[in-house]
Amino acid sequence: MHIEYDHENDVAYVSLVAHIADGTAVRQFTLDSPGGADLNLDFDEAGRLLGIEVVGARAGLPEELLRQASRTDG
Template sequence: MRVAYDASADMAYIYLTDGIASGEAVRHVAAEDGTAVLDYDSEGRLLGIEVFGAARRLPRSLLEAAGSTAPASAPPAARGRGVDDDGRPTAP
């Protein structure tokens, strides 16, 4: 497991696999409250979890230890997406 954090967007991605290839995450399921997106592969395996408003939802120590991300290396569900003032995802 690896965690990446983009402080400028206040978004974290929890990788449950070593890496996610382009196109590997084929199903994205948003949490009912809009605070996270779960990414699945074609066989239904959970690949990772994207967390919006991460500073409010995850332990500070986890975010401090996380590697930072840049938009080009954004997780599958985050590419082209932003968050509103409440940390909820916005459309690309």
């Protein structure tokens, strides 16, 4: 599992696989979390969950987790 965080846009991505090649995520399911973040679940063609995009990450993820995430700002 790997977590990337874009502080400027407040978006985090939790990758559940080592690498997600372009075009691998063919289905996306969006959920509204009770905390105010939007969750976009990425699935491959076989229905396996590849990763989770968290829009509004400060509202939806623990602060400690965001501090430890790889930064993708810029």
